[in-house]
Amino acid sequence: MSTPVSELPPHGEGPAGDAAVQEALDGAWPRDLPAADERELLAAGRDVLRADATGIGRAKWPGVFPRSGRGVAPAFGTGRFRVQAAIARRDGADGRAVVHLVWAGADRGGTFTDGRVSDWYFIRTVSRKGGSTWTPQPRI
Template identity: 40%
Template structure:
């Protein structure tokens, strides 16, 4: 995927996407985004490690303040099975000066 965001912005959004995904799979930090995490935690993963993240403009919403953070992560599912190199995405939109996750 070619870079389509300034390097600094891409890095900040990738970091934000990592934090959101970590909260998604571990349950830790969900209170930071109450509009995104509206349902109770259903599955907790352990030994989670985010291996890579890259932020790009959202191709489904061109011309908007929307990005997709593509992630690769690893961790043990609730039954203890270790899963490696799993893909995930987090969508973000800009609201004023703030970027927020959206489903």
């Protein structure tokens, strides 16, 4: 018997519907990472998504957002952007993970849409000193 998943809120519900979206994600894809890894991945995934959508913070990830001779205008404004829900889960082999994000934002034309979905993939990288971190991968 499968676990019932809550009904998703209607589009346009705003922040009031975000908890239901988070509950649906959690119910659809059970946790499979240590809590510390999950927290680190969720924070990084939100930051990478924000950098991708708004342009803010791209310099932190030169492998994901390489510098070019010309600037790229962000597709979404910072004032009307929010992550509605997010989960981090393993992606196949050890040392690989995906952060699945549901988000809302207003594009340059002013059209606000919620329920947008983005996946960011990460690999665990180990430093020479023995520590490790999760590194986002560029989109192909």
